[in-house]
Amino acid sequence: MRINNIKIAIVKSTSSANANRSNLILPCLAIVMPCYNEEAILPHTFTHITKFLLMCIQEAVIHPSSYVLCVDDGSSDSTWEIIASNSKTSPLIRGLKLSRNQGHQTALIAGLSNILDCDVSVSIDADLQDDLLAISAMLSAWRNGYDIVYGVRNERKTDTFFKRKTAEIFYRSMLFMGANLTVNHADFRLMDRRAVNALLNYKERNLFLRGLVPLIGFPSTSVHYARQQRIAGKSKYPLSRMLCLAVQGITSLSVIPLRIIAFVGLLISSFALLAIVYAIISKVTGHTMPGWTSITISIFFMGGVQMLSLGVIGEYIGKIYLETKQRPLYHVESLTWKKN
Numbered sequence: 001m002r003i004n005n006i007k008i009a010i011v012k013s014t015s016s017a018n019a020n021r022s023n024l025i026l027p028c029l030a031i032v033m034p035c036y037n038e039e040a041i042l043p044h045t046f047t048h049i050t051k052f053l054l055m056c057i058q059e060a061v062i063h064p065s066s067y068v069l070c071v072d073d074g075s076s077d078s079t080w081e082i083i084a085s086n087s088k089t090s091p092l093i094r095g096l097k098l099s100r101n102q103g104h105q106t107a108l109i110a111g112l113s114n115i116l117d118c119d120v121s122v123s124i125d126a127d128l129q130d131d132l133l134a135i136s137a138m139l140s141a142w143r144n145g146y147d148i149v150y151g152v153r154n155e156r157k158t159d160t161f162f163k164r165k166t167a168e169i170f171y172r173s174m175l176f177m178g179a180n181l182t183v184n185h186a187d188f189r190l191m192d193r194r195a196v197n198a199l200l201n202y203k204e205r206n207l208f209l210r211g212l213v214p215l216i217g218f219p220s221t222s223v224h225y226a227r228q229q230r231i232a233g234k235s236k237y238p239l240s241r242m243l244c245l246a247v248q249g250i251t252s253l254s255v256i257p258l259r260i261i262a263f264v265g266l267l268i269s270s271f272a273l274l275a276i277v278y279a280i281i282s283k284v285t286g287h288t289m290p291g292w293t294s295i296t297i298s299i300f301f302m303g304g305v306q307m308l309s310l311g312v313i314g315e316y317i318g319k320i321y322l323e324t325k326q327r328p329l330y331h332v333e334s335l336t337w338k339k340n
């Protein structure tokens with residue numbers, strides 16, 4: 001199998017890899033693919049992904065029972081109809097329809113919860129911007145004993161300047177906040193059954209999987225690949241959604257923003273103390289002046305800091321509120337196969 005130009009690099013694995021699995025029987029692979037309004041790209045995706053699976057089966061890399069599970073995340077176009085009709089003609093395609101749009105991260109969890117008949121899972125976006133051939137390299141790494149293999153982009157040339165820069169700021173701030181993230185890894189990753197079971201034990205609603213998966217701690221490694229441009233349909237991550245994901249990532253992994261607020265509060269209080277001493281001295285020495293500008297500036301500044309701080313605290317309280325409700329993450333409306 002061609003796995004040229006795919007480089008396997010070992011990254012901070014918390015423990016060494018498990019025993020070599022090359023003697024094991026062929027693994028059943030489930031590719032989990034969240035789909036939201038992807039009617040424009042799905043025909044292309046199915047052609048390529050089934051070709052890839054057939055090649056892996058023929059070359060005895062994966063078990064013939066392997067498949068791709070398409071999770072329709074409450075699409076409003078004909079995504080589900082396309083998935084359902086393809087699943088009738090190909091045993092390699094399964095479909096699961098969520099009752100409404102729950103977001104990419106929840107769609108992934110819904111998919112991972114429904115592939116427990118398989119040994120290995122790979123999550124991939126429906127537009128196939130990620131390289132299918134990198135899955136072969138991921139499987140090799142799994143055979144060498146790694147439970148989790150991250151797909152990492154080797155460059156960001158296909159992104160706009162804006163997306164490149166915002167991604168850089170995002171990763172820098174996440175690392176600063178103490179999150180254990182793999183830079184330039186999104187949600188293209190291999191997880192074996194043990195890792196998926198461990199991930200499903202995290203019962204939180206505020207999902208940010210690329211921050212959560214490293215917390216599992218099983219042996220992990222990376223595979224580098226070149227990401228292509230989307231060839232049809234639109235990105236489902238405009239700036240507003242990217243910002244939401246960034247806030248989700250930070251608030252679900254770190255309490256450092258709350259500490260920053262406390263630190264800024266302390267700093268401003270120290271300045272206030274100095275200002276009080278200065279005001280008293282000015283009063284005593286009779287140098288008081290009508291200081292309209294300084295008062296106005298300090299009122300606006302303090303107002304801004306307080307509102308921002310309240311907003312950050314509110315964000316965390318909102319998360320606690322949603323977590324305490326323990327609402328179901330999603331509801332499955334239809335499946336194209338019979339579950340055992």
Ligand code: UDP
Pocket residue numbers: 033034035036037038073101102103104107124125126127129234235236237
């Ligand atoms: N997606 C989803 N639910 C959503 C938004 C996106 O399941 O609410 C899926 C989408 O169909 C795709 C993946 O998440 O398979 C990533 O989306 P996209 O390719 O638009 O993101 P980008 O590559 O632009 O960051």
Ligand code: MG
Pocket residue numbers: 125127129230235
């Ligand atoms: Mg994409």
